[in-house]
Amino acid sequence: MFVLDTNVLIHDPGATLNFEEHDVIIPMTVLEELDKLKTGKQAVAADCRQAIRTIDRVLGDATPKAIESGVPIHRGEKSDALGTLSILMTADPGNRHHLPDDLNDNRIINSLADLQARYRNRQIILVSKDINMRLKARGFGVEAEDYQNDQLVDDIDMLPVGYVEYAGSFWDSIEKVETIQREGITEHIIPRIDGLEKLNINEFVLDEQGFIARVVEVEEERLVLMDLHQNDLLNQQVWGLTPRDIYQAMALHLLLDPDVHLVNLTGSAGSGKTILALAAAIEMTVASKMFKRIIATRSTQGLDEDIGFLPGTEAEKMEPWLGAIVDNLEALHEDDENMHSSVDYILSKVPMQFKSLNYIRGRSFQHSLIIIDESQNLTPHQIKTIITRAGNGSKVVCLGNLAQIDTPYLGALSSGLTYMTERFKGFRHGAHLHLKGVPRSLLAEYAEAHL
Secondary structure (H helix, E strand, C coil): CEEECHHHHHHCCCHHHCCCCCCEEEEHHHHHHHHHHCCCCCHHHHHHHHHHHHHHHHHCCCCHHHHHHCEECCCCCCCCCCCEEEEECCCCCCCCCCCCCCCHHHHHHHHHHHHHHHCCCCCCEEECCCHHHHHHHHHCCCEEECCCCCCCCCCHHHCCCCEEEECCCHHHHCCCCEEEEECCEEEEEEECCCCCCCCCCCCEEEECCCEEEEEEEECCCEEEEEEEEHHHHHHCCECCECCCCHHHHHHHHHHHCCCCCEEEEEECCCCCHHHHHHHHHHHHHHHCCCCCEEEEEECCHHHHHHCCCCCCCHHHHHCCCCHHHHHHHHHHCCCCCCHHHHHHHHHHHCCEEEEEHHHCCCCCECCEEEEEECHHHCCHHHHHHHHCCECCCCEEEEEECCCCCCCCCCCCCCCHHHHHHHHCCCCCCEEEEEECCCCCCHHHHHHHHHC
């Protein structure tokens, strides 16, 4: 029996369907919490409503007695029922082995204790995203675990970084190569030998001799590499910005490629994620007219709660939360005679819109470049919500640092950024790159390494 906490249903509104042949139990306290949170425009309210609708769809017109004993879960019109879903009433106050009943968490744990007493031969597990809730449950004698259905990797170091680096020469390990030149492009067809079997589409190969190439075709036994010139990459200028290292150069190459519709940039604070995305966005919107507008969005705990109380229009409300965008605009124009006038001019001329996650649902953005800042704070469900808003001719750029997660129920392994990185690694029109170094300043670099 798996007993679900409220935060699991908010994290994944369809979680009740993901426990296969096992019995799923929703405590009455969880339904009450969902009921309190379901109203409003916050992103969490929409997730609560979706979770409630999923539970209602499974229970259907079952009788109260059937709901108490467990309703079979059908996951499709033609699928056989696997497992059951039931509602667990609140704990019996006459049972002395109880935690104080003043907190909802305690009520849920008390209900589990009653359930254990009733079904002594069954394994009963609390599923919660709240670490402290799991600790309390285990301390009380109830088995507890994290919700891991959308955790695709066991270790964050298993995530792809977007490139493979070779000491010396890359070609020393290659015995056979076929080189083709066409329309100014040089491509190398090589066998998929050891060390290259984990390379994905749109990842890079580079060595200490200055060779750099991008994987443009992945087959079972061979790879096709597009030869890139390191000097050209390092000397490219985008809205006055020149990359400081080869990793930034690779990122700009992906950002400017019209065939790459999703670019996912990760890296430590100050590695250049935001300024690279912003420079490329302005270049492709103002200069090349590839996109009609820039949509910048971000989700934080405080944003969902406070945006309604901040004064002004939606754009004015979003400004405190998207200050990084304005900071980087200033950095792009710091050498201008009047930096503030340049930034004001750009903001007036560039069709840039700051959007709250709350107002993105249900919309479709055509010919837009969508920048998702601080994407490590989004759940997999929220990431899907934003990316599915991208309409015809649009591009999505996700920026994040998995070491700086501010959401209490998310970790590096359960973050939507991790989920998306793993899910999209084989997508022909998607690319992921982890930026190295902290070029922000010598002070920032030292602090990142030593504090």
